[in-house]
Amino acid sequence: MDTKNKDVIRLERESVIPILKPKLIMTLANLIEHGSDRAEFLKFCKRVEYTIRAWYLLQFEDLMQLYSLFDPVHGAQKLQQQNLSSEEVDVLEQNFLTYLFQVMEKSNFKIATDEEIDVALAGQYLLNLPIIVDESKIDKTLLKRYFSEHPQPNLPDFADKYIIFRRGIGIDRTADYFFMEKVDMIIARLWAFLLRLTRLEKLLNRRLRERHKKEPKKDDEINPEADSEDLYVERIRLENMDLSIKKLVSKTTIQEPTFDRIIVVYRRASPKPNTDRGIYVKHFKNIPMADLEIVLPEKKNPGLTPMDWVKFLASAVVGLVTVFSSLQMPTADLWVIFAILSTVIGYCAKTYFTYAFLHL
Numbered sequence: 417m418d419t420k421n422k423d424v425i426r427l428e429r430e431s432v433i434p435i436l437k438p439k440l441i442m443t444l445a446n447l448i449e450h451g452s453d454r455a456e457f458l459k460f461c462k463r464v465e466y467t468i469r470a471w472y473l474l475q476f477e478d479l480m481q482l483y484s485l486f487d488p489v490h491g492a493q494k495l496q497q498q499n500l501s502s503e504e505v506d507v508l509e510q511n512f513l514t515y516l517f518q519v520m521e522k523s524n525f526k527i528a529t530d531e532e533i534d535v536a537l538a539g540q541y542l543l544n545l546p547i548i549v550d551e552s553k554i555d556k557t558l559l560k561r562y563f564s565e566h567p568q569p570n571l572p573d574f575a576d577k578y579i580i581f582r583r584g585i586g587i588d589r590t591a592d593y594f595f596m597e598k599v600d601m602i603i604a605r606l607w608a609f610l611l612r613l614t615r616l617e618k619l620l621n622r623r624l625r626e627r628h629k630k631e632p633k634k635d636d637e638i639n640p641e642a643d644s645e646d647l648y649v650e651r652i653r654l655e656n657m658d659l660s661i662k663k664l665v666s667k668t669t670i671q672e673p674t675f676d677r678i679i680v681v682y683r684r685a686s687p688k689p690n691t692d693r694g695i696y697v698k699h700f701k702n703i704p705m706a707d708l709e710i711v712l713p714e715k716k717n718p719g720l721t722p723m724d725w726v727k728f729l730a731s732a733v734v735g736l737v738t739v740f741s742s743l744q745m746p747t748a749d750l751w752v753i754f755a756i757l758s759t760v761i762g763y764c765a766k767t768y769f770t771y772a773f774l775h776l
Contacts, residue, residue, distance in 0.1 A: 424649065425649055425673065429585075430524065430584060441458070475522075479515045479516060485508060486695040488692075488694030492693065506561075509558065510562060517566070524583055526583065527571070527572070529570060529572055530572045532708065533572065539653060540706055540707070541670065541707045542590065542707055544597055547712060547716075549577075549578075551577060553684060554578060554684065559579060581678070582677065583675070584677055585647065585675065588672050588702065590670055590671075591670075593668070595665075598664050602664075649671075649673045651673070651706070654670060672704040672706050673705050674704050678703050679697065680700070681696070682713045683696065698711070698713070
């Protein structure tokens with residue numbers, strides 16, 4: 417593949433260096449000549465370690481005590497036992513969020529930005545389902561109140577509903593045949609071609625085009641003046657490949673940068689008389705950037721993929737043609753026609769409801 421056609425993304429390096437603590441300490445200690453000085457240095461490292469551990473232990477203990485009141489499973493029962501007023505509970509939940517954000521910051525977690533979410537929505541990696549957040553199921557007061565008291569710059573648009581913390585950058589490579597995914601991609605490209613041919617693309621993709629304009633840090637932004645400390649990673653995805661018959665039946669390796677750790681914080685919406693105080697804190701590992709929407713909370717039921725639509729429509733067409741042909745026969749058997757219709761309708765229903773009732 418030509419370098420100019422590569423899909424390269426620029427990532428900011430983490431503020432920490434992933435290295436084993438004993439290796440770092442011993443490497444530094446070996447630079448000290450005198451044994452007595454080396455021993456004092458090792459004692460100093462122990463004191464620093466104990467100080468950091470003590471801080472994290474105290475913070476974590478306070479954090480877990482507060483979270484026990486807002487645990488979605490048992491928190492409501494503990495809140496009833498405490499017999500607290502609504503105002504007191506509001507203060508406690510804001511204290512919990514304050515501790516949580518402090519621990520996240522000290523642990524080098526960053527809040528995912530709109531730019532990173534746009535990257536997730538603009539591409540596909542292993543996830544091939546349209547995923548959208550059902551905002552009606554998410555509370556919009558908890559985080560809004562917190563950020564009004566603790567303002568932060570560059571908050572994402574969804575910060576009043578949920579927060580996504582991320583930490584660590586890796587690379588995921590997967591080698592497989594991806595036959596069904598390739599067929600889906602071919603069908604999607606044919607559908608896009610038909611939309612362009614009928615000029616319906618302008619009406620359907622106006623918003624999508626605006627989103628793609630904001631897609632960040634592609635290879636056309638790489639320039640000599642860019643920060644040399646940034647990390648450049650090539651994204652190898654099926655949607656960017658030229659699919660041929662040979663590639664359709666051969667193994668393909670795809671590649672995508674990943675977030676090593678993802679933590680999502682949100683609260684479910686509930687009626688005011690029976691307000692649910694539970695706060696969800698969900699942890700994910702090794703999430704590909706293009707599949708970041710898999711961690712979104714309270715997702716709507718995913719729709720059908722292009723391949724599923726082909727199965728759905730092809731089954732309907734075959735069934736109708738078969739029924740029509742049977743009706744044209746001089747001695748049409750109504751039971752045979754009924755059996756054909758039942759089979760076709762059942763298969764179409766199975767194809768549709770397999771995804772319509774799938775909750776990720």
